[in-house]
Amino acid sequence: MFKAISALAMFSAALWICASPVQAGPKVDWGKINPSLKTATSSGSIKNCLDCHEDYIKSFARTKHALYFKKALGKSLAESCESCHGPTSAHLAEPDFDKKQSTTISFKTITPQQKNQICQQCHEKQVTLHWRGSTHEIANVSCDKCHYVMARKSKRRLSINEDSKKACFACHKDKRARMLRSAHMPLREGKMDCSSCHNPHGSLAPNLLKAATINETCYICHQEKRGPMLWEHAPVREDCSTCHDSHGSNHLSMLKMKPPYLCQACHSNTFHPSSLFDQGSTPRDLLGKACLNCHSRIHGSNHPSGTRFTR
Ligand code: HEC
Ligand code: HEC
Ligand code: HEC
Ligand code: HEC
Ligand code: HEC
Ligand code: HEC
Ligand code: HEC
Ligand code: HEC
Ligand code: HEC
Ligand code: HEC
Structure with missing residues (x-):
């Protein structure tokens, strides 16, 4: 009976791990990032850290990571710290209050590549599959520019802001300006965001687009434009x-x-007048919606006599 139960438990644990989207990436060589960690080992219990880092431990404990580390990886809270900050035995032996030679991995001093490598221990697949070689990776953008992991700053995705667009605007200021123009999709109204069309972690398409081409990206929502049309x-x-x-x-x-x-x-030589200076042109041809007054089915027509997109 006991055997059956534990077999079942192991089976469901295995299922959990398989179903978990987290995939193991290459391990990090902590000693290479910070030589004072070369001989360090794991120090195990969170109690050892509480005295000095209570605030961070408490806020971290409320994040999705703390929850999943326990559930999916079976890691205690203290071991959790070590999956991103490296083994802590050296640090426990002598925390450097002067911060001259830190015995930990501090995200303030390591390179973007090292930061990304640390996160990629568990995030190699899924949404970050095409991170390597992506425009952002090459431009030295690191995970912590858009994500904050030490506390819950947002409801979703450990985003650094409640509004994920804000992180993008820090570097893409021109896009904020564009969004404020009179004709726009409902981004500033909060119904969409940049990741409705882009995968900021990289993609196979140009411009970090989510789908294979620009048109395929638009069809995600504007299916009626996909056609085929007559x-x-x-x-x-x-x-x-x-x-x-x-x-x-x-x-x-x-x-x-x-x-x-x-x-x-594209259409300079149509049989009907196309400039105000042409004889016989009327405001109807050129003002207001201009050509669209008549050619209203501009995305294509399904009407038998819609060759000119007028119906
Ligand atoms: C006696 C107090 C003390 C204890 C206990 C302690 N730390 Fe620290 N910790 C410090 C001080 C001081 C610093 C800043 C200087 C440094 O980086 O060494 C620090 C820095 C850190 C940093 C780097 C922060 C950064 O980004 O600059 C991490 C991560 C860290 N500690 C984790 C831990 C963990 C995990 C434990 C428990 C295993 C722990 N500490 C136990 C005092 C302590
Ligand atoms: C998922 C990876 C990850 C885990 C797990 C993690 N940290 Fe951090 N930690 C970071 C990152 C990234 C930063 C830098 C945050 C920033 O300022 O952008 C950081 C920053 C810190 C800092 C310094 C904050 C400052 O003043 O700049 C301390 C201290 C710290 N962590 C302690 C801990 C402790 C203690 C634990 C375990 C309870 C822990 N961390 C678990 C990734 C992690
Ligand atoms: C340029 C900003 C940016 C950078 C850099 C970035 N992310 Fe993200 N990440 C986002 C946004 C925005 C989302 C939310 C996407 C959504 O809502 O669909 C997200 C979502 C995620 C998710 C959740 C995906 C899901 O479907 O649940 C994970 C995991 C993640 N990022 C990991 C990483 C890792 C690891 C790195 C570094 C290698 C990284 N991110 C770098 C912006 C970024
Ligand atoms: C030890 C493994 C591990 C490491 C290291 C790690 N993560 Fe995660 N991460 C997880 C697990 C497990 C989940 C939860 C699985 C899920 O739902 O996607 C997760 C989820 C996330 C999410 C999605 C949260 C949500 O609300 O959906 C983001 C974003 C993320 N991680 C970013 C990071 C960043 C940034 C780093 C590096 C600072 C990092 N992770 C390091 C294991 C890890
Ligand atoms: C830390 C700065 C930084 C942040 C934050 C940032 N980007 Fe970028 N992004 C860059 C740089 C640098 C480039 C490459 C140069 C350029 O095209 O401006 C780039 C390029 C891009 C490109 C063009 C990619 C290509 O291959 O042509 C897209 C799309 C993009 N970013 C989207 C986003 C989105 C969406 C966000 C927010 C989730 C974001 N970026 C956040 C710095 C950033
Ligand atoms: C409706 C889909 C859509 C949304 C939403 C969207 N983009 Fe784009 N983005 C595109 C397309 C399509 C391209 C490539 C063709 C082009 O430049 O128009 C592109 C190109 C880019 C580029 C590279 C070329 C350039 O113009 O610099 C950047 C950077 C960029 N987007 C950032 C952003 C940011 C930041 C946001 C959020 C404010 C965002 N995009 C929201 C569809 C979108
Ligand atoms: C995530 C869903 C989504 C994607 C992807 C998307 N759109 Fe939209 N689009 C919308 C929504 C929602 C509206 C507003 C519809 C409304 O107000 O009825 C809109 C409106 C528009 C409008 C009308 C704007 C106006 O001012 O009247 C145009 C044009 C448009 N989208 C073009 C595109 C193009 C081009 C692409 C691909 C680059 C694209 N859309 C991708 C959701 C999307
Ligand atoms: C030849 C130029 C042209 C191309 C290419 C084009 N459009 Fe348009 N689109 C227009 C014009 C002109 C309007 C305004 C129509 C009107 O107001 O009668 C429009 C309006 C729209 C609208 C808002 C009104 C509506 O019909 O729903 C959406 C959404 C839209 N286009 C999506 C798309 C998508 C998606 C694609 C790519 C598959 C696309 N457009 C390609 C010219 C174009
Ligand atoms: C008053 C209505 C009307 C307006 C305004 C109008 N068109 Fe037309 N257009 C037509 C009609 C009707 C046809 C011919 C239909 C047929 O013969 O089947 C046509 C035919 C065309 C053709 C195909 C014939 C050719 O010469 O190649 C093109 C291209 C065209 N229009 C472009 C335009 C452009 C560009 C504008 C704006 C400058 C415009 N139209 C404004 C009604 C209009
Ligand atoms: C990027 C170039 C481009 C733009 C911009 C463009 N068209 Fe076209 N249009 C074409 C091409 C190419 C054809 C196909 C011509 C052919 O088959 O001979 C076409 C065909 C047409 C036809 C049918 C003509 C025929 O001979 O079958 C009409 C009508 C037309 N366009 C109207 C418009 C109107 C109105 C606009 C502005 C809203 C517009 N087009 C914008 C490139 C363009």
Whole structure:
């Protein structure tokens, strides 16, 4: 009976670990990062740290990591500390109150690559699968620029801010400006964020996009634009960003240019007048929604006689 129960327990524990999204990455060589840790070993009990670091221990204990370390990895709270800060026996023997030669791993002094390596011990797969070689990795951006792990600063994803966009704006200021333009997707209203379209951890697509191409990224939400249509408008199939600025613009529907100029960038020689200086052109052709007054099915048409996208 006992055997059966413990076998069951082991089986479900194994299931837990398999189901856990955390995958073991390469181990960190702590002595290489900080030579004073070369011979250090784990010091085991959290009691040893409480005297001096009670605040951090308490706030860390409320994060998702503390919970999962216990559940998925069977680690005590003190061992938890050591998975990111290295073995602590040397530190316990002589904490350096002058901070001249720290006997711990401090994220204030190590390189971005070392920080990322520490996190990647457990986060090699899933969302961070394409981290290596990604634009952010190459630009020396580290995990702690967007995540804070020592306390719960946000409800989701250990984000450094409640609003994950703020972390992005610290470096991508131009995008904040774009989002404030009159035509934009509901980012500033909080219904979307940068990671609706981007994977900041890296992807196989250009521009850290979530899906394989720009259009596939747009189709995640704008499925009705996917087609196929009876009559396709070539540039729509090719690239939504030919006409739209994904981050916001001051023209109708986030267009990059105002119609008719947008259309005239490609259609200069239509049979009907296309400039105010052409004879016979009327405001209806060129003002307001201009070409769109008539060519309203601009993304393609399913009407049998919709070849010109007028219906
Ligand atoms: C006697 C007090 C004392 C004890 C006990 C102690 N520490 Fe420290 N700890 C310090 C001091 C002082 C510093 C700052 C100087 C330094 O980095 O050595 C520090 C720094 C640290 C840092 C680096 C912080 C940073 O980023 O600058 C970590 C991590 C740390 N301790 C973890 C632990 C852990 C885990 C334990 C228990 C195993 C522990 N400490 C026990 C006093 C202590
Ligand atoms: C998941 C990795 C991780 C774990 C686990 C972890 N830490 Fe940290 N710790 C960090 C990072 C990253 C920072 C730097 C935070 C920052 O300022 O961005 C840090 C910072 C600190 C600091 C210094 C804060 C300061 O003043 O700058 C102390 C002290 C510390 N940790 C102690 C601990 C203790 C004690 C534990 C165990 C209860 C622990 N850490 C567990 C990653 C971790
Ligand atoms: C440029 C900012 C940024 C950097 C750098 C970054 N992250 Fe993230 N991370 C995010 C955002 C934003 C989310 C939330 C995505 C979402 O809501 O879908 C996230 C989510 C996650 C998640 C949760 C994924 C899930 O689906 O539950 C993990 C795990 C994670 N990041 C780990 C890391 C690790 C490890 C690193 C360093 C190698 C890192 N992140 C670097 C911004 C960043
Ligand atoms: C010892 C293994 C380990 C290390 C080291 C580690 N993590 Fe985690 N991390 C986990 C586990 C386990 C989870 C929970 C599994 C899950 O739900 O995705 C997790 C979850 C997360 C999440 C998602 C939290 C949420 O609310 O969904 C983020 C973000 C994250 N880790 C970032 C980091 C960062 C940044 C570092 C480095 C400072 C780091 N991790 C180091 C094991 C680790
Ligand atoms: C610490 C600074 C920093 C933070 C924070 C940051 N980035 Fe970046 N990001 C960069 C740098 C540097 C580059 C490369 C140079 C450039 O294109 O500006 C870059 C490039 C990018 C690119 C273009 C990638 C490519 O391959 O063309 C995207 C998309 C991007 N970041 C999205 C984000 C998102 C989304 C966030 C927030 C979750 C974010 N970034 C947070 C620094 C940062
Ligand atoms: C609706 C989808 C979408 C959202 C939301 C989005 N982006 Fe983008 N982003 C794109 C597309 C598509 C590209 C590539 C083509 C282009 O530049 O328009 C891109 C390109 C980028 C680039 C690289 C090229 C450049 O313009 O510098 C950066 C950096 C970037 N985005 C950052 C961000 C940040 C930061 C946020 C959040 C404020 C964000 N993006 C939100 C779709 C999006
Ligand atoms: C995560 C979902 C999501 C993704 C991905 C997405 N959109 Fe949107 N988009 C929305 C929402 C929500 C609205 C607002 C709809 C509304 O107000 O009815 C919107 C509105 C728009 C509008 C109309 C804006 C206006 O001012 O009227 C355009 C144009 C647009 N999106 C283009 C794109 C393009 C191009 C892409 C790909 C780069 C894209 N969207 C990707 C969710 C998304
Ligand atoms: C040839 C230029 C062009 C291309 C390419 C283009 N659009 Fe548009 N789009 C427009 C114009 C013009 C409007 C304004 C239509 C109106 O107000 O009648 C618009 C409006 C929109 C709107 C808001 C109104 C609506 O119809 O829902 C969305 C969403 C949208 N486009 C998504 C997309 C997506 C997704 C793609 C890529 C598959 C794309 N567009 C490619 C020109 C274009
Ligand atoms: C990036 C270039 C580009 C832009 C911008 C563009 N188009 Fe087109 N358009 C094309 C191409 C290419 C075709 C296909 C022409 C063909 O098959 O001969 C086309 C076809 C058409 C057709 C059907 C014509 C035919 O001969 O079948 C109409 C009508 C049209 N576009 C209207 C517009 C309007 C209105 C706008 C502005 C909202 C616009 N286009 C913006 C490239 C563009
Ligand atoms: C008053 C309505 C109206 C306006 C405004 C209008 N069109 Fe047209 N357009 C038409 C009609 C009707 C056709 C021809 C339909 C047919 O013969 O099947 C046409 C045909 C076209 C064609 C295909 C024929 C050709 O010459 O290649 C293009 C391209 C085109 N229009 C582009 C534009 C552009 C660009 C604008 C804005 C500068 C515009 N249209 C404004 C009604 C209009």
